[in-house]
Amino acid sequence: MGYEHAAASRLSLGTLAATFGYGLRLDASAAAYVCLIPFLLLAVGSLIPRLPLRGLVNGYSAIIGTLLALLIIVDLELYRAWGFRLDDTPLQYLSSPAEMAASAGSAPVAVLLALLAGLGLGSWALYKVVVGRLPELAPWFGRGRAALAGLLYAVLLVVPLRGGTQQIPVNQSDVYFSRTPFANHAALNAPWNFMSALVLRADEKPLKPFMADSTARRLVAGLYPLAVGAAAPADSAASVLTTTRPNVLFIILESFTSKLVGSVGGEKGVTPSLDSLAQTGVLFDHIYAAGDRSQKGLVSLLSGYPNQPTTSIIKFPRKTENLPHLCRTLSLAGYSSRYYYGGELAFANMKSYLQTAGYEHLTERADFAASEQNSKWGAHDGVLFNRMLAELGQQRQPFFVTAFTLSSHEPFDVPMKTRFPGTTEVAQFRNSVFYTDYTLGKFLQAARKQPWYANTLLVLVADHGHILPGNSTNQSPKKFRIPLLLAGGAIRPESRGRVVRTIGSQTDVAATLLHQLRLPASNYVWSRDLLAPHARPFAFYTYNDGFGAVSPAGIVTYDNVSRHTWERDYAVPDAQIRLGEALEQLSMEDFTKR
Numbered sequence: 001m002g003y004e005h006a007a008a009s010r011l012s013l014g015t016l017a018a019t020f021g022y023g024l025r026l027d028a029s030a031a032a033y034v035c036l037i038p039f040l041l042l043a044v045g046s047l048i049p050r051l052p053l054r055g056l057v058n059g060y061s062a063i064i065g066t067l068l069a070l071l072i073i074v075d076l077e078l079y080r081a082w083g084f085r086l087d088d089t090p091l092q093y094l095s096s097p098a099e100m101a102a103s104a105g106s107a108p109v110a111v112l113l114a115l116l117a118g119l120g121l122g123s124w125a126l127y128k129v130v131v132g133r134l135p136e137l138a139p140w141f142g143r144g145r146a147a148l149a150g151l152l153y154a155v156l157l158v159v160p161l162r163g164g165t166q167q168i169p170v171n172q173s174d175v176y177f178s179r180t181p182f183a184n185h186a187a188l189n190a191p192w193n194f195m196s197a198l199v200l201r202a203d204e205k206p207l208k209p210f211m212a213d214s215t216a217r218r219l220v221a222g223l224y225p226l227a228v229g230a231a232a233p234a235d236s237a238a239s240v241l242t243t244t245r246p247n248v249l250f251i252i253l254e255s256f257t258s259k260l261v262g263s264v265g266g267e268k269g270v271t272p273s274l275d276s277l278a279q280t281g282v283l284f285d286h287i288y289a290a291g292d293r294s295q296k297g298l299v300s301l302l303s304g305y306p307n308q309p310t311t312s313i314i315k316f317p318r319k320t321e322n323l324p325h326l327c328r329t330l331s332l333a334g335y336s337s338r339y340y341y342g343g344e345l346a347f348a349n350m351k352s353y354l355q356t357a358g359y360e361h362l363t364e365r366a367d368f369a370a371s372e373q374n375s376k377w378g379a380h381d382g383v384l385f386n387r388m389l390a391e392l393g394q395q396r397q398p399f400f401v402t403a404f405t406l407s408s409h410e411p412f413d414v415p416m417k418t419r420f421p422g423t424t425e426v427a428q429f430r431n432s433v434f435y436t437d438y439t440l441g442k443f444l445q446a447a448r449k450q451p452w453y454a455n456t457l458l459v460l461v462a463d464h465g466h467i468l469p470g471n472s473t474n475q476s477p478k479k480f481r482i483p484l485l486l487a488g489g490a491i492r493p494e495s496r497g498r499v500v501r502t503i504g505s506q507t508d509v510a511a512t513l514l515h516q517l518r519l520p521a522s523n524y525v526w527s528r529d530l531l532a533p534h535a536r537p538f539a540f541y542t543y544n545d546g547f548g549a550v551s552p553a554g555i556v557t558y559d560n561v562s563r564h565t566w567e568r569d570y571a572v573p574d575a576q577i578r579l580g581e582a583l584e585q586l587s588m589e590d591f592t593k594r
Contacts, residue, residue: 003076007182015183022177023187025163025170030192032160034064039157043150046143057131065123068191073116075190077107084318086190087197168344172196172317173351179358181321200315207309207560207588210581219582223538226525227586237515237531239492240282244518245398246490247456248330252301252404253436254294256462258285258481259469260433267469270420270434273441274460274483280496281458281487284530288480288539288550289464290506294404295348297463297506302326302357302402304510304527306587309542309560317352319594324523325357326510327400333519336360336396340388340403342368342379359402363387374415381407381436382415385443393450404463407439408432426469448489457516458488461509475557475566477550480541484509486516503537503550504530526587540583549580556580 001008001019008016038057045053075086163170175187210216217228225232262268263278264285290300291307295314299305303323305313313319327337338361345351345364354362365378372383379387388403395401407414412428414435420427440460447453462482466472472479484504511527514520521527529535539550546566548557554569556577565577 001186004079004182004186008186011180011183015178015180018177019183019187022175023189025174026172026187026189026192028160029163029170030189032157033192033195034068036154036157036161039150039154041150043147043154046146046150049143061127061131062124065127066120069116069119069123071191071194072119073112075194076115077112079185084321085185085188086194087318088194088201166344166346168347171346171349171352173346173349173353173355176317176352176355179355179360181356184352184355197316200311207585210585211578213585213589216582216585219579220586223536223579223583224526224528226522227590232522233534235529235532235534237512237529237533239516239518240486240495240498240531241457241490241516242492243455243490244516245333246488246517247398247452248335248400248459248513248517249392249456249488250301250326250400250402250459251440251461252297252402253440253460253462253483254405254408255429255464255466256408256433256436256483257465257468257479258483259466259478260430261483264481264483267430270430271437273437273444274485276441277444277458277460277487278485281485281491282495282498282500282531284484284486284500284502284504286501286503286537286539286550287461287482287484287508288477288503288505288541288548289462289482290541292464292474292479292543293348294409294463295350295353298350298404299323299353300506301461301463301509304507304521304524306505306507306526306540306583307542308588308591309545309547309584312348313591313594314349314353316594317349317356319591320349320353321356322594324510326513327354327357327359327402329514329519329523330400330517331358333517335398335400337400338391338395338402339363340384340401341365341406342373342375342381342384343377343406375407376411376413377406377409380415380439381405382439382442385439389443389446389450392447392452395452397452397455399452405436405440407436429466429468454489456488457486457490459509459513460485460487461506475543475546475548475559477541477548477555477557480548482506500530502530502535503539503552504528504535505539505541526590538579540580542584547580547584549576549583551576560584 037060041053041056045051071086078086078090159165163174172188176184177187178184221228221230258264259266260270261274262271263275263283289297291297293312296307296312299314300307303325305323331337337359339354339359340363343365345354345362365373368379368383372379374380374383384403384405392401412432414432416435418431419434420430461484465479465482467479470478507527508530510524511521512530515529537552541548545561546557546559548555553576554572556568556572557566558577558580559566
């Protein structure tokens with residue numbers, strides 16, 4: 001913050017102090033990783049009298065201290081040049097030293113070397129004061145007891161390693177506390193961020209190209225022209241709304257597979273509220289999730305961005321900061337915003353993604369009373385909807401409010417009388433989906449009496465599907481098919497009860513919504529308007545090391561490892577497989593470059 005004093009001076013004193021408070025958990029985690037080896041050495045050295053324990057610890061400390069000082073100093077200048085904290089990006093330049101030297105040409109080398117020397121010498125002096133004064137092991141203590149103490153110290157390091165005793169281990173989301181990017185960046189621990197990037201980089205398995213880039217771009221242009229820099233054809237959708245500036249209540253339903261939603265061809269009686277609402281809204285009955293995890297669905301829905309087969313972009317805050325986001329787009333159009341979730345937003349780095357999106361307020365598990373946290377994950381959906389109902393009346397209109405349910409997540413333990421008998425996992429899953437649907441119905445019944453409801457568009461969609469019921473295979477389209485419904489007081493009377501049968505993807509929700517609001521969606525290059533008159537019916541999704549492609553001709557699933565199809569309907573042409581390959585190739589290229 002001293003090195004970036006110009007940016008730091010624009011922060012309030014409270015925010016400056018908060019960077020230290022929020023950053024402490026990552027600092028503690030980094031320190032615990034550094035201390036792990038010395039404590040293990042203590043345990044081993046206590047049992048082996050001839051082991052030069054002090055010399056080993058001193059040598060390790062000198063090496064690791066020098067490395068940490070170097071990383072910290074390098075981070076100072078790289079942030080000034082690149083605008084993001086130290087990660088593994090500099091390693092990409094090792095094969096081109098000339099380019100590396102050119103990039104560092106304007107760096108104040110003398111200042112950085114002086115800082116490196118000062119940090120290194122100061123750290124070593126502090127180390128000598130603290131460790132150098134430690135007494136030798138007392139004879140009466142015993143080497144076995146000392147070894148046990150060292151082992152216990154190492155075990156206790158698990159707490160700071162995880163960043164505390166909470167359910168979810170610490171990650172970048174825990175330090176993203178501000179809507180000002182620099183404040184979040186300042187709270188990050190550079191060495192921790194660097195090591196995290198190295199670990200995550202292993203998940204970024206580059207795909208061997210399926211085809212020439214020019215061929216892939218030509219194929220993708222027919223579906224997502226903006227993704228390849230082409231002009232989108234004029235294909236304006238008719239409005240289904242009574243106004244272009246309705247409130248938008250965007251509700252993401254955990255694991256709401258189409259297999260349990262009667263209005264889209266699933267089992268009857270599990271989601272009566274949603275099915276009843278479909279009769280008064282615009283229902284899309286052939287939508288497929290882009291991925292199979294909550295964090296993947298979040299990015300696909302709110303940023304219109306495709307998933308990756310071996311990782312998820314939400315793990316990389318530097319990449320998600322560059323994604324478009326519905327909250328940011330609607331904020332520019334005058335919308336206020338809020339995000340509701342009954343669980344911990346630190347899960348899977350969701351909080352960093354939402355903070356950089358610009359939500360004015362985030363409500364999560366810690367904001368609910370202990371008595372309201374009646375789920376393993378936090379507050380059940382009934383509590384969540386009650387909180388929303390109490391606060392939406394005070395939300396400045398027009399508003400963009402996002403809510404993410406959690407009760408239909410494993411272990412499917414919900415606070416209601418059993419609706420579907422049985423102790424099987426399938427029965428429990430049905431009950432959990434029914435509970436969320438029931439609490440949603442109660443919420444909407446009360447919401448209809450509120451003044452804001454008449455001017456509100458409801459967007460109800462699942463974050464992903466589920467293998468249950470039926471134990472669908474990992475790649476099966478049945479696992480990925482989800483409901484999507486536009487409803488609420490802002491739907492035109494003549495549009496109520498409409499069913500859109502166009503095959504589409506979760507990533508298409510963003511552009512569809514923005515076009516209805518008569519707002520530009522050009523930044524959402526992987527999203528298209530499903531209500532456009534000539535929308536091409538196609539859906540693309542990824543699973544671990546593979547992809548699926550759905551069209552009116554049928555479905556095909558593809559394995560990236562063997563380079564062969566898993567499943568393929570008889571009528572599926574080779575062109576559909578080639579389009580799936582092109583989509584995966586170009587979307588992964590886009591992900592790698594961000």
